[in-house]
Amino acid sequence: MWKKFSFVSVIFILMMIALTACGNSESSTNDDSANNGANSLGEEQVELATDTYLSNIGATNVVKLILEEAGYSVTITQTDVGIEFSGLADGSSDASVGLWLPTTHKSYWEKYKDSLEKISMVTEKVELGLTVPSYMEEIDSIEDLANNKNNIGEKLDWTITGISPGAGEMKLTKGEVMPAYGLDENWELQSSSGPTMAAALTRAIDKKEPIVVTLWTPHWTFNKFDLKILKDPKNKYGDPDNVYSASRKGFKEDSPLAYKIIKAFSLTKKQNQDIMLNIQSGMSNEEAAKKFLENNPEFKENVLNKAKSSNK
Template identity: 30%
Template sequence: MKLTTMSKVGGVLAASVLALTACGVSNEGGNSGGGGDETAAGGGSEVDWSDCTPGEESADTSSMEADSDTDITIGAFDGWDESFAAAHLYKYLLEQDGYTADVQSFQAGPGYTGLAEGDIDVILDGWLPLTHADYLEQYSEDIEAHGCWYDNAKLTLAVNEDSPAQSIADLAEMGDEYGNRIVGIEAGAGLTKTTEESAIPTYGLEDYEFIVSSTPAMLSELKKATDSGDNILVTLWRPHWAYDAFPVRDLEDPEGAMGEAELIYNFTRSGFSDDHPKAGQLLKNLVIDDEALSSLENVMFSEENYNGEDLDGAVEEWAGDNAEFFENWKSGSMAG
């Protein structure tokens, strides 16, 4: 997310997301199944963006010669935590190998435009096959894909780890366990729309009070409930640092009411592979699972850690505890 606009919750934690923009789009559960300018109704590209295995084009970079051009500009999307997490993670690895890397923030539209025009070298946060399909329809011939690195980007209903419900289908008979409440986020978020228009009617949850509030308020209630041992039902999404910060788990969604998981891709400007063969291969090697991503984001964005400030320092600290992650990345051995 944009590192300069983190919201504090009761002086205890920070929201990891920006306030909703005028068009109702942000990383506040709006990446998938949403209804804003960055959300496409379907993919127009001939490429099947749903067909990708993270790290499938991995290769060992240890014997590769260093790139002669070592200056790389990385774009990250305002309001999207995982965008800055991946960008600064890649920056850290590049700088360890003698590159000069610069992370710049953009809204998604200008980011893809800058990539297609060659003003940005790399974007590591392409959500497909749905969310960014319109951008790929427009720019796919002017950019290069370098594989996907995450395959579980989705909207969820989540509960505290030790609560009784295992599936959203259980909730209709368990209202008393959760105070007959679903704690949601902003009114304009795609997650809110999907919960209200799909999950609630699909699973017969009309007797629940759906509290439309804000991401900071939801996270505050989640922290309060898990600290006190109370049951709670919230709207959430992956990736998010809450999965590392709190004892929380997703409910199964047998009817698929919250939508399918999306993939997160790496894209570069045209010609990047020719100019930066080693850096390009490192993009193809990247794989981040839920545990690693949520722990990284927790260090970077929660108030108990770096609170969205000094993201390079946060990644350096995380790297100190996860040296094997980087060795596997360079060797191309992260793929499942």
């Protein structure tokens, strides 16, 4: 009788041990699944959006290469900033690393912010303003344009060379800056594009002629030329912006690791200007991004490691 009871007891104990082990294994598996889920690729097709600012184009192509290293298939849509924002809001694209806030893209952010998620800061303290070559020694302030100092208006045919009409800086210049200084009475803000503006600036500098352009940092022209942003005593351009990344609602859940990579991504103004200068010198956008990563081998690893170790 005792032997029979002992045998049954041993069997019962062994079954309990096995069940406990299975439970622990299942718990461990669940924990691993949770961790892997936080860093899973999720939806592997990622659509990045950028406007026509060369600084944003360069940054976007660096992010593209890092996302592809992680296993994503990435396409870039380059368009006007207004379409960029609306595309993020309606889900046509997934994310951007080129939102200038709180000033430059304020009107777009206010319109679409309920459909967007701000992710993280990409570049700190970027400036924008009316800019001239430093050899224009007599022109130091926007007020000098308003006062037509040294007949600068006649010399420039009362024209400020701008970029694409939908750009945040153009809207700010035309809607806030020019009326505040009285420039809207005589001066014209001429729309063009970023490359066209830069070409006009280059031609003027080659001939040492006067020119006033809408410009910003980071921009490759500050690496190549001696330029000065005109003083803005009324602070109508506002304090320097920061550049942020943002995404459509739901992107974090749909592509968890891509979201974390973008959150971990940042560039200094100098790094961005180096990329921009290579693009301007003839490299394709992707070639310039590859060169940057080759010259900074730790950059990609730092972003990926930070993303994969993040709990959010």
